[in-house]
Amino acid sequence: MMIIQKNHIRGLASAGKRMDGRKEDDFREIKIETGVIENAEGSAKVSVGKTEIIAGVKMNIGEPFPDRPDEGILMTGAEFSPLASFEFETGPPSEDAIELARVVDRGIRESHMIDNKKLCIAEGEKVWMVFVDIHILNHDGNLLDCAALAAAAALGHAKFPKYDGEKIEFGEKTDKGLPITCKPIAVTLTKVGEKLLTDATFEEEGASDVKLTVTTKDDGNICAIQKSGSGPLAFSEIEKAFEISVRKGKELRKLLE
Amino acid sequence: MNEENKTEEKKPETAEKPQDNAQAKGLLKKEREFVIPGDKIVDTMDYLPGRNCFRKGDSVFATKIGLVGVNGRVVSVIPLNESYIPKAGDMVIGEVVDIQNNGWVVDIKSADTAYLPLSGIREFIDVSKTDLSNYYDIGDAIYAKISLATDNSTQLTMDDSRARKFKDGRILTINPAKVPRIIGKKGSMISIIKSQTGCRISVGQNGLIWIEGGDEELAIKAIGMVEKNSYLEGLTEKVSELLGYKPGEQPAEQAERSKEENVDG
Numbered sequence: 001m002m003i004i005q006k007n008h009i010r011g012l013a014s015a016g017k018r019m020d021g022r023k024e025d026d027f028r029e030i031k032i033e034t035g036v037i038e039n040a041e042g043s044a045k046v047s048v049g050k051t052e053i054i055a056g057v058k059m060n061i062g063e064p065f066p067d068r069p070d071e072g073i074l075m076t077g078a079e080f081s082p083l084a085s086f087e088f089e090t091g092p093p094s095e096d097a098i099e100l101a102r103v104v105d106r107g108i109r110e111s112h113m114i115d116n117k118k119l120c121i122a123e124g125e126k127v128w129m130v131f132v133d134i135h136i137l138n139h140d141g142n143l144l145d146c147a148a149l150a151a152a153a154a155l156g157h158a159k160f161p162k163y164d165g166e167k168i169e170f171g172e173k174t175d176k177g178l179p180i181t182c183k184p185i186a187v188t189l190t191k192v193g194e195k196l197l198t199d200a201t202f203e204e205e206g207a208s209d210v211k212l213t214v215t216t217k218d219d220g221n222i223c224a225i226q227k228s229g230s231g232p233l234a235f236s237e238i239e240k241a242f243e244i245s246v247r248k249g250k251e252l253r254k255l256l257e
Numbered sequence: 258m259n260e261e262n263k264t265e266e267k268k269p270e271t272a273e274k275p276q277d278n279a280q281a282k283g284l285l286k287k288e289r290e291f292v293i294p295g296d297k298i299v300d301t302m303d304y305l306p307g308r309n310c311f312r313k314g315d316s317v318f319a320t321k322i323g324l325v326g327v328n329g330r331v332v333s334v335i336p337l338n339e340s341y342i343p344k345a346g347d348m349v350i351g352e353v354v355d356i357q358n359n360g361w362v363v364d365i366k367s368a369d370t371a372y373l374p375l376s377g378i379r380e381f382i383d384v385s386k387t388d389l390s391n392y393y394d395i396g397d398a399i400y401a402k403i404s405l406a407t408d409n410s411t412q413l414t415m416d417d418s419r420a421r422k423f424k425d426g427r428i429l430t431i432n433p434a435k436v437p438r439i440i441g442k443k444g445s446m447i448s449i450i451k452s453q454t455g456c457r458i459s460v461g462q463n464g465l466i467w468i469e470g471g472d473e474e475l476a477i478k479a480i481g482m483v484e485k486n487s488y489l490e491g492l493t494e495k496v497s498e499l500l501g502y503k504p505g506e507q508p509a510e511q512a513e514r515s516k517e518e519n520v521d522g
Contacts, residue, residue: 001352001396002352002396002397002398002428003396003397003398004398004423004424004425004426004427004428005398005427005428006396007425008426008427008428
């Protein structure tokens, strides 16, 4: 990224301004559309400004892990299509794609969004496996928050396929949804200059060297955090990030209703 | 570069001198009508294909999504959206992304990167004694002229009075298809924006615009408006209104400055 552009963004940030005229803790316009993929058990397309992400949920029956015989299985994967950004290349998942999938997975897992025990059909033999697949359609910054929102929306709207005890009829959905207990919301704070910005654009992320993702539950408790980037964060900044994430998390959660 | 559109459309005209326009028949689309690739625009030999058009048999077809432009007997398609294709003589804004033994690799937001060789610098550099990053370092933004553009290489040169390195300011990105409208006829649009906002502005044909000083916010608003409404007629008047500019009322010092800065832009 051009140095003059970085300096410009940092200069604006220290004056409390942003390129698109937003305040420090403002999000861009968020749109959530559910049920966009017919063949998936649950799906959602979320756009935050120009960033666009689609998430799909598939379910299947499998054997549980030996150490958790009575719990269902959750798997999250992310795909960064080269169409979404000039930064993405074809080939095996990049470091960023793995990080994104893991942070979204951690948010869902550690908040106990899905009651895993209820996914068990026969202990030690049969459990429901839930697969969440995240595809980036367009990249204009803040992929993590957008992906977490898409995953939560897709899981929230997912319905079990018809299952007669032996075979799954994937074409037919039942009315029964996943056992959802809460809605984890990820809010990423990007440090630009000395300021922490929410919902950073692609350019703002380029001018930053560290960001902190905080995932919160419905009751305002923090269930997962992730620091990415090589820059340092002071303890006071982390505390401030927690405060902002809890506050913004409450606002974003209303969009999932 | 201000006459980007004109130079291209003039060439075919001189090849066949325009005769009586009233007699030319066969135009199927109105001027500024929306077309998609493969749309038939003309079905006689009375018109010539211009930019983004081709002739097959007696007819002329569009190759891009855009609006029909008729200039004398030449029909062309003004694209709504475009990626930048380097053309010799264009001024572009680029970012230095790599330094090699005898030059710099510059990202000009095109399909391929461009190369700025040492021969493109106006002074002599002894590579064994000087570090090339003293001239242009990675991450620097430069305003350069395209000296050579072939299918497999694009070369830049700083041998132009407008070429330089940007030390301050900001970069705005717009669609390269809208650059001719930002500049306006003979630079009319850009000089109004410059004089009314007091900004120094350099426009690269690749869709990058450098802005520094003055009322940057207003300049960006004006440029955004031009980009959004580029298909409208009488856009200069609308922008003048936004910027509070009345023709003929330009203060003497501003007129002088915009004249001087037209060299830049």
